[in-house]
Each structure stands twice: as C-alpha cells, then as structure tokens.
Amino acid sequence: MTDVSQARKQSSASARGEGFDLAKLLLEGRAFFALIVIIVVFSILSPYYLSVANFLTMASHVAIFGILAVGMLLVILNGGIDLSVGSTLGLAGVVAGFLMQGVTLTWLGVVLYPPVWVVAVIACMLGAGVGLINGVLIARFKVPAFVATLGVMYMARGLALLMTSGLTYNNLGGKPELGNTGFDALGFNRLFGVPTGVVVLVVIALIGSIVLNRTAFGRWLYASGGNERAAELSGVPVKTVQVSVYVLSGICAAIAGLILSSQLTSAGPTAGTTYELTAIAAVVIGGAALTGGRGNIRGTLLGAFVIGFLSDGLVIIGISSYWQTVFTGAVIVLAVLLNAVQYRRRSKLPASTGGQPTSQQRGKAEPANPAQGKTAR
Amino acid sequence: MIPAADTAPANGDAVLSARNIVMSYGGVHALKGVNFDIHRGKVTTLFGENGAGKSTLMKILSGVVTPTSGDIVLDGNLVSFSSSSDARDRGISIIHQELSLAPNLSVRDNIFMGRELRTRTGLDFAEESRQARALMADLEEDIDPMTLVEDLRLGQQQIVEIARALSVDSRILIMDEPTSALSATEVEVLFKVIRDLTSRGVSIVYISHHLEEALQITDYAVVLRDGAITATAEARDIDLEWIVRNMVGENFDLGSPPTGHAFGEVALSIEDVSVIDASGSGYSVVDHLSLDVRAGEIVCIYGLMGAGRTELLEAVAGRMPMAGGRALLEGEDVSRLSIAQRIAKGLVLVPEDRQRDGLVQTMTVGRNLSLASIEAFAKGLFLSRSRERELVEDSIRKVTVKTAGGNAMIGSLSGGNQQKVVIGKMLTTNPKVILLDEPSRGIDVGAKAEVFRLLSERAAQGLAVVFSTSEVNECLSIAHRIVVMRRGRISAEFGASATKEQIMAASGEAVVA
Numbered sequence: 001m002t003d004v005s006q007a008r009k010q011s012s013a014s015a016r017g018e019g020f021d022l023a024k025l026l027l028e029g030r031a032f033f034a035l036i037v038i039i040v041v042f043s044i045l046s047p048y049y050l051s052v053a054n055f056l057t058m059a060s061h062v063a064i065f066g067i068l069a070v071g072m073l074l075v076i077l078n079g080g081i082d083l084s085v086g087s088t089l090g091l092a093g094v095v096a097g098f099l100m101q102g103v104t105l106t107w108l109g110v111v112l113y114p115p116v117w118v119v120a121v122i123a124c125m126l127g128a129g130v131g132l133i134n135g136v137l138i139a140r141f142k143v144p145a146f147v148a149t150l151g152v153m154y155m156a157r158g159l160a161l162l163m164t165s166g167l168t169y170n171n172l173g174g175k176p177e178l179g180n181t182g183f184d185a186l187g188f189n190r191l192f193g194v195p196t197g198v199v200v201l202v203v204i205a206l207i208g209s210i211v212l213n214r215t216a217f218g219r220w221l222y223a224s225g226g227n228e229r230a231a232e233l234s235g236v237p238v239k240t241v242q243v244s245v246y247v248l249s250g251i252c253a254a255i256a257g258l259i260l261s262s263q264l265t266s267a268g269p270t271a272g273t274t275y276e277l278t279a280i281a282a283v284v285i286g287g288a289a290l291t292g293g294r295g296n297i298r299g300t301l302l303g304a305f306v307i308g309f310l311s312d313g314l315v316i317i318g319i320s321s322y323w324q325t326v327f328t329g330a331v332i333v334l335a336v337l338l339n340a341v342q343y344r345r346r347s348k349l350p351a352s353t354g355g356q357p358t359s360q361q362r363g364k365a366e367p368a369n370p371a372q373g374k375t376a377r
Numbered sequence: 378m379i380p381a382a383d384t385a386p387a388n389g390d391a392v393l394s395a396r397n398i399v400m401s402y403g404g405v406h407a408l409k410g411v412n413f414d415i416h417r418g419k420v421t422t423l424f425g426e427n428g429a430g431k432s433t434l435m436k437i438l439s440g441v442v443t444p445t446s447g448d449i450v451l452d453g454n455l456v457s458f459s460s461s462s463d464a465r466d467r468g469i470s471i472i473h474q475e476l477s478l479a480p481n482l483s484v485r486d487n488i489f490m491g492r493e494l495r496t497r498t499g500l501d502f503a504e505e506s507r508q509a510r511a512l513m514a515d516l517e518e519d520i521d522p523m524t525l526v527e528d529l530r531l532g533q534q535q536i537v538e539i540a541r542a543l544s545v546d547s548r549i550l551i552m553d554e555p556t557s558a559l560s561a562t563e564v565e566v567l568f569k570v571i572r573d574l575t576s577r578g579v580s581i582v583y584i585s586h587h588l589e590e591a592l593q594i595t596d597y598a599v600v601l602r603d604g605a606i607t608a609t610a611e612a613r614d615i616d617l618e619w620i621v622r623n624m625v626g627e628n629f630d631l632g633s634p635p636t637g638h639a640f641g642e643v644a645l646s647i648e649d650v651s652v653i654d655a656s657g658s659g660y661s662v663v664d665h666l667s668l669d670v671r672a673g674e675i676v677c678i679y680g681l682m683g684a685g686r687t688e689l690l691e692a693v694a695g696r697m698p699m700a701g702g703r704a705l706l707e708g709e710d711v712s713r714l715s716i717a718q719r720i721a722k723g724l725v726l727v728p729e730d731r732q733r734d735g736l737v738q739t740m741t742v743g744r745n746l747s748l749a750s751i752e753a754f755a756k757g758l759f760l761s762r763s764r765e766r767e768l769v770e771d772s773i774r775k776v777t778v779k780t781a782g783g784n785a786m787i788g789s790l791s792g793g794n795q796q797k798v799v800i801g802k803m804l805t806t807n808p809k810v811i812l813l814d815e816p817s818r819g820i821d822v823g824a825k826a827e828v829f830r831l832l833s834e835r836a837a838q839g840l841a842v843v844f845s846t847s848e849v850n851e852c853l854s855i856a857h858r859i860v861v862m863r864r865g866r867i868s869a870e871f872g873a874s875a876t877k878e879q880i881m882a883a884s885g886e887a888v889v890a
Binding site: 210214215216219220222223225226227229230231232233234235236237289292293294 | 726733740752
C-alpha cells in the first residue's frame with residue numbers, strides 16, 4: 001500500500017513538471033484564446049467579419065452585456081447571484097422613456113421635461129434602488145440571493161409592463177425647444193468613431209478594476225467572498241459589502257438600460273429579457289468562481305466579448321438562431337468545466353495540512369468545503 | 378509503560394485488529410504505526426487526549442476512512458473496507474462522537490436510515506416502528522418513534538444515535554464519546570446495555586473523556602498519545618493515575634510564564650457574562666461567568682469539549698450575542714460594539730477553526746495577514762501597495778511564518794504556519810487583548826512552542842493574552858494563571874504551579890484523590 005501511494009505521488013509530481021506549462025497557460029488564458037479562435041474562424045468563414053466597422057458594431061452589442069457582467073462580477077465575487085439585472089435594465093429604459101415624454105404635474109398644471117442628464121441620473125438611482133432592495137433582502141433578512149433576486153426580477157419586469165401597458169416608447173428624441181434632446185448621446189452616437197456604449201463600458205471596467213485592486217472595498221469584497229466568517233472576524237463590514245455589490249449591480253443594469261434604449265432609439269418593457277443569464281455566462285467564462293472570492297474584470301470582459309463575438313459571428317455566417325443558442329450553451333458548459341479543472345488543480349497543489357486531521361480527530365463541526373467557507377444563506 | 382513497537386500481541390481473542398496503521402493528512406501524521414486489538418466479547422477502552430488520534434483510528438476500523446498504510450485483520454483474515462456500510466455488513470458499527478442524525482426526520486426514520494425495511498410494495502413502516510419502540514424500551518427511554526429528532530434534547534438524540542447502532546445487531550460496536558450529553562441515569566442504562574451486549578458476545582470499543590466512568594465499564598485499557606500507542610493493560614491492573622500518566626506523557630517544553638515585567642491595569646474585564654446555546658435549545662453554555670485579565674498577563678482557560686470556552690471567547694469578541702453581562706476593555710464597555718469596532722479598540726479573537734473562520738483560502742499569505750489592518754496602509758481612497766508590502770514583510774518576520782513570500786497562496790503553508798498567519802493577522806492590528814481559541818489545534822509540537830514563545834514575548838510588552846486549550850500540558854506552559862471551565866462556569870483557578878491532576882479534576886475529566 002505504501003508503494004502505491006508513493007507511486008501516485010510521483011506520477012502527480014511529474015504531471016506538474018515542465019511539460020505542463022503550456023497546458024497551464026492555455027487553461028489560465030482560455031477566455032483570451034477562445035476569443036482569438038472565434039475571431040480567426042469567423043474571419044475565414046465570412047469576408048465581412050474582419051473589419052473595423054463590424055468590430056465596432058459587435059463591440060456596441062458587447063457593451064450592454066459587458067456592463068451587466070461587471071456588475072454581476074461584483075455580486076458573484078461576493079458569492080451571490082443577481083437574476084434581476086435584465087429586468088432592471090428594462091425598467092430603467094422604460095422609466096427613461098417615460099421621463100422623455102414629459103411628466104405632467106396635474107396639481108400645478110405643468111408638464112416637466114427633464115433634461116437628458118437628469119433622466120440618466122434618475123434611471124441610475126432607480127437601478128440603485130432596485131439593487132438596494134436585493135441587498136437588504138439578502139444581507140438583512142437572509143433571503144437566499146437566488147430567490148430574492150428572482151422575485152425582484154419578476155417585480156421589476158411587471159412594473160415596466162404596467163407603466164407602458166406593454167407598449168414601447170418610440171419617441172426618445174426630445175425637442176430642442178424643451179431642452180431635452182441628446183438621448184442619442186447615451187449609446188447611439190459615436191465618440192471619435194467609437195460607439196458611446198463601448199466608451200462607457202471601458203470607463204466602467206477601468207473604475208471596476210481600480211476598485212477591486214486598489215481600494216479597501218475591493219479587498220473586503222474578495223475576502224468576504226472567499227470566506228465570509230473569516231472576513232467578519234477580521235473586522236470586514238461584510239453586510240455593507242454585500243448590500244453594496246447589489247446596489248452597484250443595479251446601477252450597472254440601469255446604465256446598460258439607458259445605452260440599450262439609446263442604441264435602439266426606443267424603450268420597451270421587455271428589453272433585456274434573459275440578459276442576466278448572458279451576464280452570468282460572461283462572468284463564468286471569464287473564470288470567476290460562483291462560490292465567490294475568485295474572478296477579475298479582465299476575465300469578465302473577455303467572457304463578454306467571447307459571447308458577443310460568437311453570437312454575432314454566427315448571425316453573420318447565417319446560422320439559424322436556434323443553433324446559436326445551442327453553441328452559446330456549449331461554450332458556457334465548457335467554460336464551467338474548465339473552471340472546475342482549474343480550481344481543482346489549484347486546491348490540489350498546496351499540501352493542505354493541519355485543518356483536516358484536526359477536524360477528523362476532534363470531531364468538531366467540519367466545514368463542507370473549507371475553500372468555500374461561506375455559511376448558507 | 379510498553380513502547381509502541383512491542384505492542385503487537387498475537388492474541389487469539391482479538392476479533393478485529395489494526396496492524397501498523399499509518400494515517401497522514403498532507404504532512405501531518407495523525408497515526409504513526411498503530412497496533413490495536415479489539416477483544417472478543419469484552420470492552421476495550423481507548424484513552425487519549427484530544428488530537429491523539431482516537432477518532433481517526435475508530436474511523437479507520439469502521440471503514441469511514443481508508444488508512445494511508447497498514448492492515449486490518451478481522452477474525453484472522455486480512456480485510457479492507459470500501460465504505461462504512463461495507464464494514465457494517467461485516468458486523469462493525471460505530472456511534473460517532475458528533476451526532477450524524479437527520480434532524481428533520483423522525484426517530485424511526487433515523488434509526489433505519491439507509492437500510493429501510495421493505496415490503497413488496499414499499500417500506501414496512503409498521504415493523505420499523507415496532508423495532509424502534511423496542512430499542513427505546515431497551516434503553517429505558519420514553520421517546521415516541523415518530524418524534525422528530527430536532528424536537529429531542531441533545532442527550533435523547535445521543536440515545537437515538539446509540540439505538541441506531543444497536544439496531545443492526547453488530548458483532549463489534551465502536552462507541553466514540555457516547556455519553557458526552559447523557560445524564561447520570563442514562564449513563565447507568567447505557568452501561569447496563571453494554572454489559573448485556575458483551576454477555577451476548579458483542580465486542581465493544583469505548584472512548585470517553587470521563588476517565589472514571591470509562592474505567593468502570595472497561596475490561597482492557599489502551600492509551601494513545603500523539604498518534605502512537607503508549608500503553609496497554611487489563612483494567613483490573615490499573616488505576617486512574619496510570620491512565621493520566623500515560624495519556625499526558627512527559628512534558629515537552631512549551632515554555633514557561635514570562636517573568637520580569639509587572640502586570641498593568643485590568644485590560645479585559647468579563648462581568649457576569651451568559652451565552653445561550655446557538656442551536657436554540659435555551660441552554661446556557663456560559664453561565665454568569667466573570668474574569669479579569671491584566672495587561673501583560675497570560676491566562677489559560679482549560680475545559681472539556683462543551684465546557685463553554687469557545688462560546689465565552691466568541692461572545693467577548695462580538696461573534697456571538699451575550700445573553701447577559703458585559704465585557705469591558707480598559708474600563709470601557711464594548712458589549713454593544715461590532716466586531717470591527719472591537720478590533721479597532723484593541724480586542725481581537727483568533728478563532729478555533731482556522732480553515733472555517735481564520736483564513737480566506739482564495740487569497741495569498743500577504744492579503745490574509747493584512748486583512749484586519751487595511752486602514753493602516755490605506756492612503757485616502759486607495760491602498761498603498763508599498764506600505765502593504767512593508768506591513769506584510771514585517772509581520773511575516775515577527776511571527777516567523779515559513780513561506781515563499783507574501784504572494785504565496787495560503788494553502789501552500791503547513792498547518793502551523795497557517796495558524797501563525799491567523800495569529801499574525803490579529804497581532805498586526807496592535808491589540809491590547811488577544812483571545813485565542815485552541816491556538817495549538819492541529820499543529821505540531823514545534824510550531825506550538827513557537828506560537829507560545831510569540832505570545833509570551835508580546836505579553837512581556839504588555840499584551841493581555843487569553844487562550845483556551847483542552848491539553849493540560851499547554852496550560853502548564855506559559856500561562857500565569859489557569860482558569861478551569863466546566864459547564865459554563867469557572868470551576869477552579871490555579872497559579873502556574875498547579876498540577877495536571879488538579880486541573881483535570883476541576884474540569885470533571887477525572888477525580889484523582
């Protein structure tokens with residue numbers, strides 16, 4: 001028996017030898033390599049794919065998912081999930097559309113036409129409000145994140161449908177004499193040739209990256225996602241962090257809603273349906289762990305681009321939308337499989353000493369998975 | 378005292394034997410070549426301190442875990458168990474120390490869990506109920522088989538656990554701390570059942586921290602220390618003193634109380650603190666307890682599992698709510714403050730379970746070390762990487778963490794070094810009072826000595842140190858004062874010159890005349 005275990009040790013040691021570096025590189029950079037493969041394959045299959053114009057169009061599609069995904073990443077890093085972002089996106093768009101039509105204050109007998117920047121701020125505050133509801137339900141009332149955001153998802157969608165009776169606001173242009181023009185600037189227009197949505201995505205990603213890597217909040221988020229109990233005992237305000245990530249995710253959803261309605265020049269109550277799933281997929285493809293504590297902005301952006309460039313490519317080469325769905329699903333499953341491989345490797349490499357024998361010997365409550373370490377909510 | 382290597386008796390009456398069992402978790406050897414015999418139709422008791430490897434050995438003999446190396450001999454034949462149900466099919470069952478019941482199911486369903494009685498069309502509930510009722514009658518316990526386990530008190534749950542093991546008609550029954558939650562009458566009944574079983578030829582392995590109680594029932598005594606058998610004897614030849622001597626062994630020098638500094642003012646004052654059990658049973662795990670600790674003083678809290686040590690420390694640190702009383706830090710009431718505020722004031726806790734409560738496994742050594750003192754390297758809104766690096770390097774040096782550097786993953790460290798990171802993380806906040814819950818749990822003796830040296834150094838600089846332990850030797854190392862907890866209260870206080878026997882007697886572990 002000793003021989004067997006020694007042989008096993010040797011074989012696993014050699015498996016980690018030099019020859020494994022390429023595999024490791026491919027594994028850790030998988031989202032990046034997947035994106036390159038997608039670009040190369042579609043460039044070969046279609047002459048229209050590889051062009052600046054097409055890339056900018058695709059990027060403006062990616063912007064919506066990318067912004068949602070950055071917000072989703074914060075939530076997932078915390079070990080949660082936010083299913084309400086698609087509905088929040090729709091609701092924010094509808095509220096913006098409603099405000100652009102003018103607000104009639106009957107008791108004053110006036111119609112208010114707020115300028116576009118006010119509309120945008122109100123929409124973002126609305127998104128923050130939806131996120132706050134999620135956060136309070138989850139952090140304060142211990143509702144499981146999945147259920148809380150599922151409920152809020154339905155409520156937000158229902159409110160959006162109620163506000164318009166299911167109809168769509170098609171006139172978002174505003175009038176110069178009312179001083180409320182400029183909704184186009186939020187997503188439809190281009191800044192130095194780049195769609196505004198893409199610019200916004202870049203700005204949000206940069207801010208997100210700085211927050212995650214250079215601020216105390218970022219450190220708190222990684223710590224409480226990695227092990228909430230340890231973080232709390234180290235003085236991390238875990239509840240505040242938890243509420244904040246949902247608020248930030250709600251704001252990201254509202255921004256995406258504004259950009260999408262500007263791109264489409266219309267605000268419909270069903271906009272953004274199932275977008276939350278795409279955002280989760282982007283985060284997962286980007287290598288984040290759904291158990292929390294692992295993931296970064298770079299990976300998430302790559303994930304969003306992989307999904308966006310793949311589905312647009314499939315449209316360009318004329319594959320049926322049913323097949324697109326199948327392909328997207330396959331990519332997600334593959335990504336999760338590779339995540340599992342990566343994290344298993346990482347947890348195997350260090351010799352996990354100490355904790356295991358103690359809990360075995362002393363029979364104290366043993367965490368189901370020390371690496372996970374979060375209490376059930 | 379018989380050395381481990383010589384204790385391989387080829388006894389004809391051994392029904393189940395362990396031969397040269399080695400069990401390693403990572404680099405830690407929980408069992409180092411153990412030979413252990415279970416005598417046919419007798420009670421064999423395994424004695425040993427927490428962490429000696431008793432439960433690990435029992436888990437191996439009952440097929441719960443597979444040993445790293447070594448053989449198991451059943452009735453003279455070499456066997457290997459693929460699972461606990463494989464072992465159960467061969468007539469070996471185990472009553473685990475930690476209850477393994479499903480609280481949401483009834484007593485009957487728990488007893489027959491995994492081996493439900495079947496009729497042609499489904500389950501034979503009537504027969505299951507009848508057998509469950511009979512088992513309860515045997516154990517003289519008035520529990521209806523349809524009661525949900527979560528509605529039973531802890532002792533009754535333990536009875537159900539015992540009933541489940543009895544229901545399989547095993548030839549070998551392993552009881553790992555079966556009496557920890559039982560009343561004296563219930564223990565009497567259990568002993569009656571045990572005698573009845575042995576008279577029918579069932580072999581029993583018994584493990585208990587209540588040494589006297591175990592000595593009453595056992596036929597053979599085996600002592601395990603640090604993963605090796607240190608002594609075996611027949612019960613009629615031995616006494617409590619023999620057991621304690623072999624369990625505790627010679628002192629490894631873990632240091633002595635630091636001298637040469639005067640104690641300061643009272644740093645931590647625990648006043649009349651009560652804590653209600655978190656499981657909602659309404660039972661007070663800490664019962665109107667008061668304790669003062671002065672700056673520069675090292676206090677050891679000794680107690681058995683369930684004495685309330687963890688709950689006391691967690692309540693003082695803000696992790697568990699206090700049901701009554703208050704905690705004062707340098708005269709200021711901190712009972713209403715959050716954990717973060719208490720850390721800022723200088724009151725910190727190093728938790729018992731470092732994997733679950735101490736470390737963030739997804740982060741590096743450095744980020745774990747700096748987690749509790751982020752303010753110290755924040756510059757306005759942003760964190761200063763250079764200042765963090767200084768802080769981490771300084772911390773690694775001070776607590777002597779053996780690591781490739783701050784950027785190494787925390788999982789790459791040994792248990793002792795991981796523990797140093799958890800302690801170092803809290804020391805980096807420059808506390809006035811540090812509470813450590815079993816700081817030596819699961820670390821080797823060298824790392825233990827280093828941890829204790831670190832604590833005595835800091836105490837000499839004026840830090841008030843309170844640490845809990847369930848190993849007597851550790852109380853008799855650096856502590857100026859030893860406080861023994863029993864059932865949520867302080868049962869005795871000793872100076873550094875106390876004896877092992879005094880301490881163990883006060884904890885309820887053994888009453889040695």
